[in-house]
Amino acid sequence: MTINQSGWRPTTPQAGEASGATFTGNRALMLEEPLIFEIGSTETTGVDFAEAPSGKSRLGGLERSKTIGLPGLSEPEAVRHYTRLSRQNYAIDLGLFPLGSCTMKHNPRLNERMARLPGFADLHPLTPVDACQGAFEVIHQLAHWLVTLTGMHSVAMSPKAGAHGELCGVLAIRAALDAKGEQGRKVLLVPESAHGTNPATAAFAGFSVEDIPATEAGRVNLEALKARLGPDVAGVMITNPNTCGLFEPDMRAISDAVHAAGGYVYCDGANFNAIVGRVRPGDLGIDAMHINLHKTFSTPHGGGGPGSGPVVFSEALTPYAPLPFVEKQGDQFVLVEEETAGEHHASSFGRMVAFHGQMGMFTRALTYILSHGADGLRQVAEDSVLNANYILRSMEDVLDAPFAKSGPCMHEAIFSDRGLPEGFSTIDVAKGLIDEGFHPMTVYFPLVVHGAMLVEPTETESKATLDQFIHAFRFVAEKAKGGDLAIKTAPHYAPRRRLDETLAARKPVLVYKEPERAQAAEVPLRS
């Protein structure tokens, strides 16, 4: 087999090689794309500048003398480079993205247009407050929706992402306990069904973490939780709906028990899209919950971020919420940036980020919220739950569905690799789905289910898409159950075959290094 190490250099097909090999490594519309370091040069630029007038240098002897090593491309080359790369990505714009717990729904383009209005996009965060009242109004309106929809008391807008929101909530709990002189409460209880970030967050905030087991039905074991509560427990971090896709019916009892024992309840709100408009977390006794705006309110995830994670607080935790705050005083919006500025923020635990948070995400989320309204958001929850249950019931005869008997799922359906023959597992089903043109579901998470496959269709998928996915999913699952060896080597039709992740971790290559001169001479680079 010809080894095309670089991914793009011409390779001459060898005799007897599969007829699929091409001279260029390209396949019709699917084009190989080298790195910018292989095609650009430090002399090329895709930006025209005016001639700099001569002027006094005040760099004080710090002028850069060495080459940086940044290759440039002309505009057509750059547009082609990134456009070609983009075509090697799966995205929600291309098809169903059933990643459970990650919630990939349609990203309306109106959101993008609104976020790009110069009044929002071209606005400096330190603009005098009188000159950016409209931006504060956006924050204030979004905050009003978030507080009202969750039935909570207040909201901190600044956290930059879901995990950052978790940190915010946990720090508020720490601050509240410290204010009561309860420094001894060092333990946060984290059920097994919680998101993976939860224990990491607790540890990062200086807590120690103890697991609470799940019941066989995939819920928090209430008795085990109650038994562990005590004077050393700061509270619980719970995910509801949980990562098994189930609503915690004992949520109120959990909150009451934790409160009675002097602790606080943190809820991971990543799955709020399943209950928005139908359940207010405030009615369940929750003290703090982050909301992933990109999940529930459709801001694009961009290949891994930015996210945005505002945190809603109960009355008990509100005084400890982080700065800054946008407040309305009469007709004016003001920015409260200091603990000393207002009596009711005197116990704030401080600032978490440089400015006001992810404003670009706020405009997108508010646009989406206004588009849906209260009635539409309720429909969002209903359709996401309906779609997930439809998949659960359409697949449970083919794949093991460990909690199918526990009742309806919420927004995501969970399956396991039980019943697959020896040597076949979840990863094979996932890679098989790629060849069918679908992004795989979340795999091997949550940890409570062996070989977990967590499927979340969301509300923006049509019945026709779901039916097509179900057919493909059944087809692949049946191939795996039948021991079809072809799916062990899937994907076959993706831009890349299975990638060697062990090699990447054992010998990390994290930056491009120019090849040795001799090597370069042997294989001339495209000029």
Next chain:
Amino acid sequence: MRYLPLTPSDRTAMLATIGAKSIDDLFIDVPEVARLDGPVHGLPNHASELAVERHMSALARKNLAAGDVPFFLGCGAYRHHVPASVDHLIQRGEFLTAYTPYQPEIAQGTLQVMFEFQTQVARLLGCDVANASMYDGSTACWEAITMARRVTKRGKAILSGGLHPHYVSVANTMAKFTGDVLVTSLPTFSPEPDTLDLINAIDDETSCVVVQYPDILGRIEDMSALAEACHAKKALLIAVVTEPVALGAIKSPGEMGADIVVGEGQSLGVGLQFGGPYVGLFACSEKLVRQMPGRLCGETVDAEGKRGFVLTLSTREQHIRREKATSNICTSSVLCALAMSAHMTLLGEAGLRRLAELNHVAASAAADRLAEVDGVELVTDRFFNEFTLKLSKEARPVVRALADKGILAGVSLGRLYPDATELQNGLVVAVTETTTEEDVETLASALEEALA
């Protein structure tokens, strides 16, 4: 409800497949006490695209956009011209609407961008390796301090008075909970940053010294001696760059011996966006890589031997070791990293150097012009594109008065340091390639009037 494809008959058919009588049957696990019977009280129902657009546009018009007025604000967020193709490329649906590349075979586009970004950032900051972005500069700065604690097993960080006060606030907030000891100070109107004080403060307990370059007042200074002093005491030097365009003109922190370089990448490709989303930069020397937080993309090969990219070294990350994780970072800022990377690619070395030169020449000319105004004193003569003026009166009301006239004059130090009486007359002015000579003239005459 234009975003919801299910029709009423779809819903009926699907409920039948599920074996449920109504949608309420699917919410039976929700306890009675928490059920809402109808849409949330007090919130309006859905609106048309046109109606929403009108509402949001009206809010946008209440703001003074940077491009509409003479504009001189900096202090951690900078206005530069971003080529049209950058915004076009990040709006390609396959970039915009992709998720974290958990299935690398169908995410090579994002992964290759991350790899290219890591390389560009490492070279720009003068380090061996960089991660694929963090939330922003301020959170990256705190992550660097905690990384220095892990590496040195010491808990005392010394922060320069020239470090952005919001970055200091973030670090102070976090240190309250983690037990780190932070030694902080305020900046002064000295022509030089506080390098000598920092050198004298380093002791055997010090995990790191954190300096900003250029600093909050716009000053620049060689940090080689500081790096040597840190290393002599086995402490790390952390450099913070909030204006990466500067590195097209001045030496990189890595070249001067910084061990970790963090920064805010907003100024290239991302835009002002009222403070976020931005893109945190994080780079370090190769030997520290396994202590580095955040996402990393690594090169590998696929089953056919073709080059490909994957997320790697994720054993440091939250989803593997849970409570043993290096940080709780889950998302990064990949779309913003793409914007920054594409802008750097369009500029190339030649373009970045030209851009930096234009910024510096324009700032230098503006500083000379503004220093001619009665009641204005230029604090330092060594800067890149941002400098501090000491006014003959308090700067905060001057800035407000000028904003009322449609001039965004700069950032008053009173806004950043409300409690520091000695800094209240300070005005930090940023000048970039977007600033015209007329803008500078307008500001000069307005200052003349305000200070008279």
